[in-house]
Amino acid sequence: MAEKGRSRRTALKLLAVVTGFFCFPTVSQAKTLATSPLRDNLLRPPGAVMEHHYPGKCIRCGRCVEVCPYHCVELLDIRHGLSAGTPIIDIEKSPCFLCMKCVHVCPTGALLPIEQHETRMGLAVIDHHTCVSWKPDSLLMCKTCYNVCPFRDTAIRMEEFRPHVDERYCTGCGICTNACLINRDQGGKAINVKPIYATIKLPEAPQ
Ligand code: SF4
Numbered sequence: 001m002a003e004k005g006r007s008r009r010t011a012l013k014l015l016a017v018v019t020g021f022f023c024f025p026t027v028s029q030a031k032t033l034a035t036s037p038l039r040d041n042l043l044r045p046p047g048a049v050m051e052h053h054y055p056g057k058c059i060r061c062g063r064c065v066e067v068c069p070y071h072c073v074e075l076l077d078i079r080h081g082l083s084a085g086t087p088i089i090d091i092e093k094s095p096c097f098l099c100m101k102c103v104h105v106c107p108t109g110a111l112l113p114i115e116q117h118e119t120r121m122g123l124a125v126i127d128h129h130t131c132v133s134w135k136p137d138s139l140l141m142c143k144t145c146y147n148v149c150p151f152r153d154t155a156i157r158m159e160e161f162r163p164h165v166d167e168r169y170c171t172g173c174g175i176c177t178n179a180c181l182i183n184r185d186q187g188g189k190a191i192n193v194k195p196i197y198a199t200i201k202l203p204e205a206p207q
């Protein structure tokens, strides 16, 4: 009986270690996350590994910067400590047009070769207080974000004259944010992309 209890405890401990290993970053990985340069509208290129692995995987070769035909990828400067020299995309300046060239030139797998629709750089979130179509007292309607989205009617759709983002399909490319006509007083636009820190399960590709 005592033997049975011991093996059950051992099994539970093992499970805790295994799930902890896969689900939670280590202390040094948590530190990397805490100092991550990512924030709203400041994102890693497509196919990036989880953020707490990123500074260790990227060798700062700049190939993703050179290959990008839209010049949207920049390397972070020395002020960014551990992340200095790693690539970032400021979508308010220039969004990612999902040409997928960068993911094929990365020599280390910091950017993994994924398909366009699998890209999850972040998630577009509409600010209902500033979006022209969502403001409660607004008599105007705007659908700029909807019009420019490469996955229109999948990642973003219009319902009752208002745009709605579908988190299952939004790639976080930032084309909507870049095109949004509203600049908020506190910075950002009426639609902003929140960075995604970890790989998430992808839905089936839309037909
Ligand atoms: S997918 Fe194309 S547009 Fe986007 S960052 Fe990579 S090279 Fe630039």
Ligand code: SF4
Pocket (backbone or CB within 6 Å): 057, 058, 059, 060, 061, 062, 063, 064, 065, 086, 087, 105, 106, 107, 108, 109, 110, 111
């Ligand atoms: S190509 Fe890959 S390794 Fe080189 S800078 Fe870009 S992300 Fe880093």
Ligand code: SF4
Pocket (backbone or CB within 6 Å): 123, 124, 148, 149, 150, 151, 152, 155, 156, 165, 169, 170, 171, 172, 173, 174, 175, 176, 177, 193
């Ligand atoms: S909703 Fe915005 S961020 Fe999401 S896929 Fe469409 S244009 Fe890109």
